Amino acid sequence: MDIATKEIHPALFLENKPRSLWYRIKKTWPAYVFLSPAVILISIFSYVAIGFSLYISFHEYDLITDFRPFVGLENYTEAFGDKLVRIGFRNTILYVVAIVPAIALVSLFLAVLGNQVRKGRAIFRTIFFIPTITPGVVTAMIWIWLYEPTGGVNRLLKMVGLRGPNWLFDPDTALIAIMLMTIWGAVGYYMIIFLAGLAEIPQTFYEAAKVDGASPRHTFWHITLPLLRNSMIFVVVTLTIAAFQVFTQVFIMTRGGPMNSTQTVQMVVYTYAFSYFEMGYASAISWLLFGIIFFFSALQLKMFISRELY
Amino acid sequence: MAQAILDPTETPKRHSLWSVFFRNGFLTFVYILLIVLAISMIFPYMWMLANSFKTRTAFFTDPYSIIPQAVTLNTYREALTIGRMSLYLMNSALYTITVLVAQLFINSLAAYSFARVEFPGRDTLFLAVLATLMLPGSVTLIPTFLIAHALGLTNTFMGVVLPSFVSAFGIFLLRQFFLNIPRELEDAARIDGSGFFGTYWRIMLPLAQPAMITLGVFTFLGEWNNFIWPLIVLSDSDKYPVTVGIALFRDFNTIDWPNVFAASTIVSLPVVILFILAQNSIVGGISLSGLKG
Secondary structure, eight states: OHHHHHHHOGGGGGTSOOOOHHHHHHHHHHHHHHHHHHHHHHIIIIIIHHHHHHHHHTBOOBSSOSOOOBOTTHHHHHHHHOHHHHHHHHHHHHHHHHHHHHHHHHHHHHHHHHHHOOTTHHHHHHHHHHHHHSOHHHHHHHHHHHTSTTSHHHHHHHHTTOOOOOGGGSTTTHHHHHHHHHHHHHHHHHHHHHHHHHHTSOHHHHHHHHHTTOOHHHHIIIIIHHHTHHHHHHHHHHHHHHHHTOOHHHHHHTTTOSTTTTOOHHHHHHHHHHTSOBHHHHHHHHHHHHHHHHHHHHHHHHHHHHTOOO | OHHHHHHHHHHHHHHHHHHHHIIIIIHHHHHHHHHHHHHHHHHHHHHHHHHHTBOHHHHHHOTTOSSOSSBOSHHHHHHHHTSOHHHHHHHHHHHHHHHHHHHHHHHHHHHHHHHHOOOTTHHHHHHHHHHGGGSOHHHHHHHHHHHHHHTTOTTSHHHHHGGGSOOHHHHHHHHHHHHTSOTHHHHHHHHTTOOHHHHIIIIIHHHTHHHHHHHHHHHHHHHHTOOHHHHHHOOOGGGOOHHHHHHGGGGSSSOOHHHHHHHHHHHHHHHHHHHHHHHHHHHHHHHHHOOOO
């Protein structure tokens, strides 16, 4: 009995002496069966997918014809000269550079403020979270209406004596309109991450600061902010990766218009892949986007890590 | 000495001044700011709800009133029939439930194996699973479509749901939870003659309920709100989920706003109810991991 349980208990192998590979596989085979659905799906939709994507980015690959010649780096060089691709990258970088600091700072600000209040904190957290759980498509539809020439946004501006533009139909303001809506919708989500970070700061630090007579401003700069570094890294990096791939809002609100002023890389990829069916070319553009995302993420991580002060 | 005398006289003064300001002025300012922001967050959705009950004339004369003069349910009737929201709702429910069941089952099986079995190649395999978290969705979008195309899954039910059946994040989350469950319980079950699957099914799953609920809520939100994948993989509008269905309202030259708002309310209702019911596990899950959808 005792030996039998030992034989079928896979966890006990930790303590056992190393046995032959075949013996260990024989004893742990149910794990492979249990893992197989997950591993097969991840292999196909992640590993085969990226390999395939890289492969077709070197080919002229469309769904219409069977003629799919190898073209080397032509898709990539062509993308560099493509005006639409350039506009897409320009707008996407503008968008990222504007919304990432804005969302990070506003949500940090909200979390610090929300942490001050005792009564009603849960209610504020709930309300600020509504835009996150509502489908992005619904929020975008509501904002199309709010951005109308005589819509809610312009009525509000009129109250303070300003004349608002025709937000989504003016090439100068359409991208700004999408940025503002995105910032508005995202701060509640990132606020929760910062609130969790704040909750992890030991209360004794603040008590010590109080005893030393530190001003609230001092406490914020020298205790709160340095100790929120991990939350900050997480927020900035994940936000940047998500922002580079902006699609839904743009697709619903402007479809890249007016006059390509809101074309983003993901919109351009979508257009080439699913309107013109130039899969190879679109894949090459998506790899360029991947390169930029990778570059920015690495840069951010390096910046944060080299500033190790605490 | 002189300093020691000076300091205690100076600090309490500054301290008390600050604390008075802090208690009254600052806190009031904080509350006002938070309330203004909360209003800005909630009002667009209040207008959505209010306008969904307005007749067309009531909407055009007074689109920004929160309480409609005359309440009508015609907008909902039209959104469900002419806007075909009833069909899209059925589709969305089907996709979401399928993905939910599949994810909970497949992820927990994998997580259990990773957490509890010392099989050859485990660490390498686990790293390979985690590494996929780094992949931006935009790179896998086109090849996933081409794979679905090659498998004959484009414009099918399976095509919509299959790529969402597993999530590396879900495996990671459940594995962390399984690792914290004491082994003694499983040992007892094994001694009682429970097999590998039996232990997982009867002991681990019930114990992992909190983590399963968190993953389930995120999976539900993610699939219900999913937009870009069904948009790409489906060509037949009869199979659209609500998110893609509602985008069709945008295609008309003039947008029929009261109907759009009725449809939007219908689409938002399930996630809002879920949020109210599972708020704590959503917030807890985000704090834990910072996962979105």
